[in-house]
Amino acid sequence: MMGTVPFSHVVHLLFTGELPSPKVGRVVDALMVASIDHGPGSPSALATRTAASGGACMKNAAVAGFLTLDKSHGAAVEDCMKVLKKVLELTQVSSSGEEAKAAIIMDFLKAEKEAGRKIPGFGHRQHPHDPRVDKLFALTMDAGVSGDYLSVAQAISKALSEKAGKELPINVDGAVAAILCELGYPVGLGNAPFLIARLSSLLIHAYEEIESMPRMRRIDPVDFGYVGVADRELPKYYQPADED
Amino acid sequence: MMGTVPFSHVVHLLFTGELPSPKVGRVVDALMVASIDHGPGSPSALATRTAASGGACMKNAAVAGFLTLDKSHGAAVEDCMKVLKKVLELTQVSSSGEEAKAAIIMDFLKAEKEAGRKIPGFGHRQHPHDPRVDKLFALTMDAGVSGDYLSVAQAISKALSEKAGKELPINVDGAVAAILCELGYPVGLGNAPFLIARLSSLLIHAYEEIESMPRMRRIDPVDFGYVGVADRELPKYYQPADED
Amino acid sequence: MMGTVPFSHVVHLLFTGELPSPKVGRVVDALMVASIDHGPGSPSALATRTAASGGACMKNAAVAGFLTLDKSHGAAVEDCMKVLKKVLELTQVSSSGEEAKAAIIMDFLKAEKEAGRKIPGFGHRQHPHDPRVDKLFALTMDAGVSGDYLSVAQAISKALSEKAGKELPINVDGAVAAILCELGYPVGLGNAPFLIARLSSLLIHAYEEIESMPRMRRIDPVDFGYVGVADRELPKYYQPADED
Amino acid sequence: MMGTVPFSHVVHLLFTGELPSPKVGRVVDALMVASIDHGPGSPSALATRTAASGGACMKNAAVAGFLTLDKSHGAAVEDCMKVLKKVLELTQVSSSGEEAKAAIIMDFLKAEKEAGRKIPGFGHRQHPHDPRVDKLFALTMDAGVSGDYLSVAQAISKALSEKAGKELPINVDGAVAAILCELGYPVGLGNAPFLIARLSSLLIHAYEEIESMPRMRRIDPVDFGYVGVADRELPKYYQPADED
Numbered sequence: 001m002m003g004t005v006p007f008s009h010v011v012h013l014l015f016t017g018e019l020p021s022p023k024v025g026r027v028v029d030a031l032m033v034a035s036i037d038h039g040p041g042s043p044s045a046l047a048t049r050t051a052a053s054g055g056a057c058m059k060n061a062a063v064a065g066f067l068t069l070d071k072s073h074g075a076a077v078e079d080c081m082k083v084l085k086k087v088l089e090l091t092q093v094s095s096s097g098e099e100a101k102a103a104i105i106m107d108f109l110k111a112e113k114e115a116g117r118k119i120p121g122f123g124h125r126q127h128p129h130d131p132r133v134d135k136l137f138a139l140t141m142d143a144g145v146s147g148d149y150l151s152v153a154q155a156i157s158k159a160l161s162e163k164a165g166k167e168l169p170i171n172v173d174g175a176v177a178a179i180l181c182e183l184g185y186p187v188g189l190g191n192a193p194f195l196i197a198r199l200s201s202l203l204i205h206a207y208e209e210i211e212s213m214p215r216m217r218r219i220d221p222v223d224f225g226y227v228g229v230a231d232r233e234l235p236k237y238y239q240p241a242d243e244d
Numbered sequence: 245m246m247g248t249v250p251f252s253h254v255v256h257l258l259f260t261g262e263l264p265s266p267k268v269g270r271v272v273d274a275l276m277v278a279s280i281d282h283g284p285g286s287p288s289a290l291a292t293r294t295a296a297s298g299g300a301c302m303k304n305a306a307v308a309g310f311l312t313l314d315k316s317h318g319a320a321v322e323d324c325m326k327v328l329k330k331v332l333e334l335t336q337v338s339s340s341g342e343e344a345k346a347a348i349i350m351d352f353l354k355a356e357k358e359a360g361r362k363i364p365g366f367g368h369r370q371h372p373h374d375p376r377v378d379k380l381f382a383l384t385m386d387a388g389v390s391g392d393y394l395s396v397a398q399a400i401s402k403a404l405s406e407k408a409g410k411e412l413p414i415n416v417d418g419a420v421a422a423i424l425c426e427l428g429y430p431v432g433l434g435n436a437p438f439l440i441a442r443l444s445s446l447l448i449h450a451y452e453e454i455e456s457m458p459r460m461r462r463i464d465p466v467d468f469g470y471v472g473v474a475d476r477e478l479p480k481y482y483q484p485a486d487e488d
Numbered sequence: 489m490m491g492t493v494p495f496s497h498v499v500h501l502l503f504t505g506e507l508p509s510p511k512v513g514r515v516v517d518a519l520m521v522a523s524i525d526h527g528p529g530s531p532s533a534l535a536t537r538t539a540a541s542g543g544a545c546m547k548n549a550a551v552a553g554f555l556t557l558d559k560s561h562g563a564a565v566e567d568c569m570k571v572l573k574k575v576l577e578l579t580q581v582s583s584s585g586e587e588a589k590a591a592i593i594m595d596f597l598k599a600e601k602e603a604g605r606k607i608p609g610f611g612h613r614q615h616p617h618d619p620r621v622d623k624l625f626a627l628t629m630d631a632g633v634s635g636d637y638l639s640v641a642q643a644i645s646k647a648l649s650e651k652a653g654k655e656l657p658i659n660v661d662g663a664v665a666a667i668l669c670e671l672g673y674p675v676g677l678g679n680a681p682f683l684i685a686r687l688s689s690l691l692i693h694a695y696e697e698i699e700s701m702p703r704m705r706r707i708d709p710v711d712f713g714y715v716g717v718a719d720r721e722l723p724k725y726y727q728p729a730d731e732d
Numbered sequence: 733m734m735g736t737v738p739f740s741h742v743v744h745l746l747f748t749g750e751l752p753s754p755k756v757g758r759v760v761d762a763l764m765v766a767s768i769d770h771g772p773g774s775p776s777a778l779a780t781r782t783a784a785s786g787g788a789c790m791k792n793a794a795v796a797g798f799l800t801l802d803k804s805h806g807a808a809v810e811d812c813m814k815v816l817k818k819v820l821e822l823t824q825v826s827s828s829g830e831e832a833k834a835a836i837i838m839d840f841l842k843a844e845k846e847a848g849r850k851i852p853g854f855g856h857r858q859h860p861h862d863p864r865v866d867k868l869f870a871l872t873m874d875a876g877v878s879g880d881y882l883s884v885a886q887a888i889s890k891a892l893s894e895k896a897g898k899e900l901p902i903n904v905d906g907a908v909a910a911i912l913c914e915l916g917y918p919v920g921l922g923n924a925p926f927l928i929a930r931l932s933s934l935l936i937h938a939y940e941e942i943e944s945m946p947r948m949r950r951i952d953p954v955d956f957g958y959v960g961v962a963d964r965e966l967p968k969y970y971q972p973a974d975e976d
Contacts, residue, residue: 002278055800060311063311291539554791689746
């Protein structure tokens, strides 16, 4: 497959047993790109840079950050997939209209709250409405999926927002969860595309720290600058690219 | 970049500061695909499966294997890049012909051996001649690089084989090292594309073990079967794909 | 404290805020000694040896095994402490006799089973009755504790055995859990003494593999020999030792 | 051995093949106690707390810090042991006096510097003269060792200080290295007692962060307080303790 199939599509093959169509492959690429990084202030990047600053090699420093990727920080996709599958099952049984479905969802959310369980994949401290989610959903609908899980995610967001009296939009974890359900990923692999994507940025954080920073430095978790290049246009061949 | 730039090309951007041209991007995809897996008998896959069998979650089990990826097993790209850069430097000084360059390489190899250092990236127990190397080199030459590092790698292989009295071909680590030199990757990031690629297969090994095997089982490092599907044709859209 | 306080007693200080009395310190030492190792066939030791064989350094190989120590393999102390605390609370409310308490425990176990939760800390594949448990309990009673948690653990074992129709004795995890409850350890630190103890044997497994085994060897998970010395008498100064 | 042999002495047994005499055991305890912690501002503690704050469980957060323990931060014992063994070998050959030995050491240090290698185990940013080193050496001499390695370490410190024109005392890593040489530890296990000791404090850092701090907090690497109890007297039974 070398030379013809992109890396991300081989990953999709490993995870689902099938090579993706070009449009499905584009969705997989998009969600992995969306998962790459939150910047050096995220706990995983900080843990990686702290480890590198203390003398860890690139690989070990990346692992230090990687082990930080737990439920409260980025690895919520799997749990959100379980919720989406459960809710779709509950609402599909009912043949009745939108109102009845909304009531079923509201009951489900109440029961979860009473059992002390959080609904992962909704709400975000920094992005009240995350533009990446719209883009990901548009690419996914364009790839010919049923859209059932995307609808369920939107219905849950609506119900949660009503209950909370404030906007609780689908966040990137929630969007990735809904999309992976659409694409037939097993729940147990839900966090895997995110983990692969995030490793790539952790390796870069480790490398930058090792190459250009003094050892044992005090890393400021808030006051850091961006040292990359300024905004650029995408090369022309990416602009209409892959349209087929 | 979501929806237009493949994941591997964004990784290339992170690592080199530039988005790749389509042909360079194809090389990056090819070398990551070539790095994905060696099968469940490799130490990293075994460590991952053993950890998963003992109760580790997918992420931790993958890390157990990931920490196994050290110099003697797969993470030799960085060291090989150093050797290639050193040898190119030594042979470029000389304006003389092939013979003089071969002598310089032979001297270098002798000095390394006397200092107790191995030359990483050459020879392989299982693949006397690895077809992936030819394919990777062809794709790289097609992407418009100088080819200097590929030549150096071939010259070193020739010298090592002469010294050893047996074929010591460039292996995948060596090929990836030469290609990353051609593409301008910093030496300190040499192992990164391999590590990202390999993580994806370790996550799969962990997932398979967790989903379908009994806990605490004795894992046989040799006698395992392939439970995937039979050989298939690539879908049509991959066959003439990306030709530009 | 150097030169007067043993390492394990400083660990106890870190974990509880107080240095132990000599008899409590002896209990801490005993339970850490009991936690050191299960032999090279345990998943954590296998993962460590596999990683070392593949080229990982001693520290990384030990981490590979360490990450294997999850609920189904050795790190069940914390969960068992929660169960013991819950059951003590339930049975202490009742002022009635043994029979009433046994009924409360039976109800609790039924409810846990219906909720799909296992009771950790009881039963063992290899040791039908583990002699280490009796020794640990005797040392603990000798250290002046109330014994409430030890009694609860025994009552649970009795109830589980009745339900199962076969002996389900307290295993080492369960014994350590009961003892740490007696000694006032916070539940969140329940697995810590075990993890420290187990790290020491994982470092040894890694060291042995690196020093005396060929790289990339196939590790047989069952057929291994013991290469240490034969049984020896303890030195005289340990025999009546620490009796105070 | 449960109930009679302290944990640290069993660790010594694992590492050397022999149970220690009480005085040797006291040395092992002292050096492990000396290795426990450098406070929350050390890179390993910071990495652990950052991981815990991001949602990692206690074990994983401890591993994140553990992987930080590399050559420039705490795990230099093994390399220092190699230097001490080399220098003892060089100076023992010569039957001549102190002056000749000092010259041999000076030549060795020059050669190492020219080869670009640092001498680990000497000098410390914060402790110009570390009182723990004197205490450790006194306990070691009291345990009946030859003292050859302690002398070599002192001679190297003297030579390094002369060369640098400022005091470069033996630091804790250097002292532990010299002591483990005296006690017959294999070089490859040199970092192991430190790693075990340090794991215990990393587990505590993780636990404190998880139990008492908000998730995703910004951890200040410098401005932190001590929340433990005030200075206390050691209990009476530790004061004349273990004198035999």
